[in-house]
Amino acid sequence: NRLDADMExxxxQKEFFLVYQPQLSLKTGKLIGCEALIRWQHPTRGLISPAEFIPVAERTGFINSLGPWILDEACRQVKAWNDELSASIRVAVNISPIQFQRRDLLNSIKVVLEKNTFPPSQLELEMTETLMMTDTERVLLIIQELQELGMQISIDDFGTGYSSLAYLRKFDANVLKIDRAFVNDMVTNINDRAIISAIINMANSLEYQVIAEGVETTEQYVLLKELGCHAIQGYWFSTPLPPDDFIRFYNQHT
Ligand code: G
Ligand code: G
Ligand code: MN
Ligand code: NA
Known part of the structure; x- marks a missing residue:
């Protein structure tokens, strides 16, 4: 496996780039923002999925160089869109649990925000449930401080961890992202549909926004709307897009 050597x-050589997947409000039919997703255009292997190289980067520690680059690139894009389009687009960025092991995470986020001035509420940070498995108190303090600075926090892949509800008791996130595993079968599987319905109701009581991931069919869209889900993300609506395509799409949906 030479991936780890190639990454540095x-x-x-600027082989990494970000694509942006639109998120559609089911209440207004307009875009509420997007999720930034990394891609790697490898000179000989072609396009490599983050599902392949992020775990490697986490193992080697390279994520501590790549993570800040991703955040900086996403923030630069938000700032550019603000300036060029006077649009105010919320961008969600995935943060690896490994990045939280570093003492300087909070400070490095502050530095990126100071370099690219925009309202912090336009930045959403996606955390997974595994984040809380170690060093809980310290992680909670960092998350609280990020929220006090105005950033939004979302829980990614909600429902797939073994402690989803315990996680919710511990801190106030702003957004819950229902994992696409539930969305996949919700039309034919009444258990999955009941789970999604319960997550949406719970999120409403807790005043979280709920985004369903991996929406691929009209049936899923209709059902999620009926169940009161706030927003969706998925191929049914749009794949992740390069910045120019994203803006074209954005203009068609505002
Ligand atoms: O975009 P795609 O579905 O191929 O992503 C596959 C996996 O890689 C997902 O679990 C996703 O969360 C993760 N991923 C994509 N982009 C990023 C990123 O910028 N940072 C981190 N930490 N993970 C990412
Ligand atoms: O783990 P996370 O939720 O961050 O991963 C998002 C991943 O899901 C990205 O790799 C993105 O490309 C992928 N994705 C986005 N929409 C869909 C979809 O409708 N179906 C499937 N199978 N994957 C999707
Ligand atoms: Mn995500
Ligand atoms: Na997810």
Whole structure:
């Protein structure tokens, strides 16, 4: 496996780039923002999925270089859209639990925000449930401080961890993202549909926004709307897009 060796050079040679997947409000039919997702255009292997290289980067520690680059690139894009389009687009960025092990995470986020000035509420940070498995108190303090600075916090892949509800008791996130595993079968599987319905009701009581991921069919869209889900993300509506395509799409949906 040479991926780990190639990664260091890849950052210098600008082989990484971000794509942006639109998120559609089921209440207004307009975009509420997007999720930034990394891609790697490898010179010989072609396009490599983050599902393949993020785990490697987490293992080697390279994520501590790549993570800040991703955040900086996403924030630069938000700032550019604000300036060029006077649009105010919320961008969600995935943060790896490994990045939380670093003492300087909070400070590095502050530095990126100071470099690219925009309202912090336009930045959403996606955390997974595994984040809370170690060093809970310290992680909670960091999350609280990020929220006090005005950033939005979302729980990614909600429902797939073994402690989803315990996680919710511990801190106030702003957004719950229902994992696409539930959305996949919700039309034919009444258990999955009941779980989604319960998550939406719970999220409403807790005043979280709920985004369903992996929506691929009209049936899923209709059902999620009926169940009171706030927003969706998925191929039915749009795949992740390069910045120019995203803006074209954005203009068609505002
Ligand atoms: O975009 P795609 O579905 O191929 O992503 C596959 C996996 O890689 C998902 O679990 C996703 O959360 C993760 N991923 C994509 N982009 C990023 C990123 O910028 N940072 C981190 N930490 N994970 C990412
Ligand atoms: O783990 P996370 O939720 O961050 O991962 C998001 C991943 O889901 C990205 O890799 C993105 O490309 C992928 N994705 C987005 N929409 C769909 C969809 O409708 N179906 C499937 N199968 N994957 C999707
Ligand atoms: Mn995500
Ligand atoms: Na997810």
């Amino acid at each position: 050079k890849a950052l210098e």
